[in-house]
Amino acid sequence: xxxxxxxxxxxxxxxxxxxxxxxxxxxxxxxxxxxxxxxxxxxxxxxxxxxxxxxxxxxxxxxxxxxxxxxxxxxxxxxxxxxxxxxxxxxxxxxxxxxxxxxxxxxxxxxxxxxxxxxxxxxxxxxxxxxxxxxxxxxxxxxxxxxxxxxxxxxxxxxxxxxxxxxxxxxxxxxxxxxxxxxxxxxxxxxxxxxxxxxxxxxxxxxxxxxxxxxxxxxxxxxxxxxxxxxxxxxxxxxxxxxxxxxxxxxxxxxxxxxxxxxxxxxxxxxxxxxxxxxxxxxxxxxxxxxxxxxxxxxxxxxxxxxxxxxxxxxxxxxxxxxxxxxxxxxxxxxxxxxxxxxxxxxxxxxxxxxxxxxxxxxxxxxxxxxxxxxxxxxxxxxxxx
Amino acid sequence: xxxxxxxxxxxxxxxxxxxxxxxxxxxxxxxxxxxxxxxxxxxxxxxxxxxxxxxxxxxxxxxxxxxxxxxxxxxxxxxxxxxxxxxxxxxxxxxxxxxxxxxxxxxxxxxxxxxxxxx
Numbered sequence: 377x378x379x380x381x382x383x384x385x386x387x388x389x390x391x392x393x394x395x396x397x398x399x400x401x402x403x404x405x406x407x408x409x410x411x412x413x414x415x416x417x418x419x420x421x422x423x424x425x426x427x428x429x430x431x432x433x434x435x436x437x438x439x440x441x442x443x444x445x446x447x448x449x450x451x452x453x454x455x456x457x458x459x460x461x462x463x464x465x466x467x468x469x470x471x472x473x474x475x476x477x478x479x480x481x482x483x484x485x486x487x488x489x490x491x492x493x494x495x496x497x498x499x500x501x502x503x504x505x506x507x508x509x510x511x512x513x514x515x516x517x518x519x520x521x522x523x524x525x526x527x528x529x530x531x532x533x534x535x536x537x538x539x540x541x542x543x544x545x546x547x548x549x550x551x552x553x554x555x556x557x558x559x560x561x562x563x564x565x566x567x568x569x570x571x572x573x574x575x576x577x578x579x580x581x582x583x584x585x586x587x588x589x590x591x592x593x594x595x596x597x598x599x600x601x602x603x604x605x606x607x608x609x610x611x612x613x614x615x616x617x618x619x620x621x622x623x624x625x626x627x628x629x630x631x632x633x634x635x636x637x638x639x640x641x642x643x644x645x646x647x648x649x650x651x652x653x654x655x656x657x658x659x660x661x662x663x664x665x666x667x668x669x670x671x672x673x674x675x676x677x678x679x680x681x682x683x684x685x686x687x688x689x690x691x692x693x694x695x696x697x698x699x700x701x702x703x704x705x706x707x708x709x710x711x712x713x714x715x716x717x718x719x720x721x722x723x724x725x726x727x728x729x730x731x732x733x734x735x736x737x738x739x740x741x742x743x744x745x746x747x748x749x750x751x752x753x754x755x756x757x758x759x760x761x762x
Numbered sequence: 763x764x765x766x767x768x769x770x771x772x773x774x775x776x777x778x779x780x781x782x783x784x785x786x787x788x789x790x791x792x793x794x795x796x797x798x799x800x801x802x803x804x805x806x807x808x809x810x811x812x813x814x815x816x817x818x819x820x821x822x823x824x825x826x827x828x829x830x831x832x833x834x835x836x837x838x839x840x841x842x843x844x845x846x847x848x849x850x851x852x853x854x855x856x857x858x859x860x861x862x863x864x865x866x867x868x869x870x871x872x873x874x875x876x877x878x879x880x881x
Contacts, residue, residue: 432865496810497810497811497812497813498812498813498865500810500812501812501813501864501865502865504812504864505864505865505866508778509778509870509871509872510777510778510835510836510875511836512864512866512871513858513859513871513872513873513875514819514821514836514837514838514858514859514875515808515811515812515814515815515816515819515821515838515858515859516808516821516836517808517810517811517812519808519810520806520808520819520821523806523807523808523821524804524805524806524821524823524836525804527804527805527806527846528803528804528823528846531804531846572809573807573809574808574809574810575806575807575808575809575810576806576807576808576809577806578806622776622778623836624823624834624835624836625776625777625834629803629804629823
């Protein structure tokens with residue numbers, strides 16, 4: 377099996393991109409990634425597009441082929457990867473498979489979504505359409521699942537409500553230094569705790585925004601990477617897993633089985649364990665998810681992640697394990713199909729030393745991309761080549 | 763109308779039912795949960811609801827005890843005066859949300875069901 381390297385990365389400005397649609401965003405990130413990696417479009421053999429719902433959001437389907445044309449990357453093989461909010465992570469897995477298997481010597485992955493032209497209710501409904509009919513007819517949304525789970529977590533583990541606000545404060549602070557983030561504004565705990573209730577006990581600042589944006593990565597075999605650069609990243613472990621489609625059927629509402637299982641697989645493939653991870657991007661679509669992933673990935677015992685956050689363990693500049701140095705989905709934004717790719721972009725930039733003011737000392741990084749409410753999860757571990 | 767759960771060969775019960783249960787066990791019978799009361803495991807009140815959904819929308823996850831076998835369900839509550847640990851019972855409603863107002867094809871599923879009311 378080929379060792380798979382990442383030799384280039386890009387992301388567009390995340391936020392409200394008025395007048396620009398999914399193809400514009402995908403093309404922008406794709407062109408930037410080609411330039412960043414120094415790869416000619418004609419040399420791209422596989423082109424993967426991570427996207428959840430361009431058909432539902434704007435009536436545009438067939439985006440991979442359209443992107444191949446826009447980038448002049450024909451006759452590259454193209455494929456759309458939809459795994460709801462984890463489409464980006466699933467795209468990294470698909471792109472990794474294409475290179476590791478020997479099927480492609482140069483694979484471009486572009487993730488993107490256009491969402492902000494819809495109302496919050498409409499966008500929330502598109503996302504909630506992933507639910508089972510018995511869930512959907514109750515009007516449940518992904519934020520509602522977060523509220524249900526957060527209440528259970530706080531009550532069961534006697535965790536203070538403030539600990540969730542600390543996640544929001546940390547990630548907003550990190551986002552200030554990310555020029556592509558949707559929100560580059562610090563908040564304080566009081567602001568988070570007094571913001572409007574969205575899904576009790578969670579409030580506005582416990583949730584990521586609705587976002588337009590795109591991100592891209594260039595993958596190839598390690599021996600090919602060395603023809604382009606000596607400063608690249610290797611994917612040392614990657615795995616994906618699922619949990620129940622119906623969320624209430626999980627034996628323990630505070631355990632995301634997909635996180636646990638994909639984490640196990642990625643650790644096993646890489647030979648690394650939780651203690652070896654220097655920096656992590658977790659899927660903080662809701663603040664409570666940062667706790668659940670920290671615990672599922674072995675960074676904290678069950679019911680204890682909130683204590684580490686309170687102790688500053690996950691702070692960027694002073695913590696032992698900086699989490700969401702990019703600002704996370706919370707601050708950077710969450711264009712569904714792009715988010716998992718953008719997590720990979722952040723870890724890539726950290727490992728090659730291109731994270732600017734966000735830079736931490738890291739040789740090994742992890743990203744965890746969650747689809748649905750933990751329904752499907754991809755965990756990726758990367759390491760610096762040097 | 764029933765609130766139909768499924769029992770599998772291994773004795774476990776799920777709501778909703780699936781073509782296969784834990785360990786690949788096959789369904790053996792259905793159980794009407796509307797005849798049972800349940801305990802609230804957790805709850806939330808959603809203030810930002812999708813098209814066709816009441817606002818605010820208080821939701822609960824409840825746990826039934828069916829002859830010693832537990833089975834959970836999600837549903838709307840009849841009131842926002844609800845707490846974890848409350849005992850609730852299912853109350854039939856002929857339309858939980860407005861069919862066709864959201865993205866899902868109205869004919870693809872049913873829209874009636876049960877809300878949970880504190881006993």
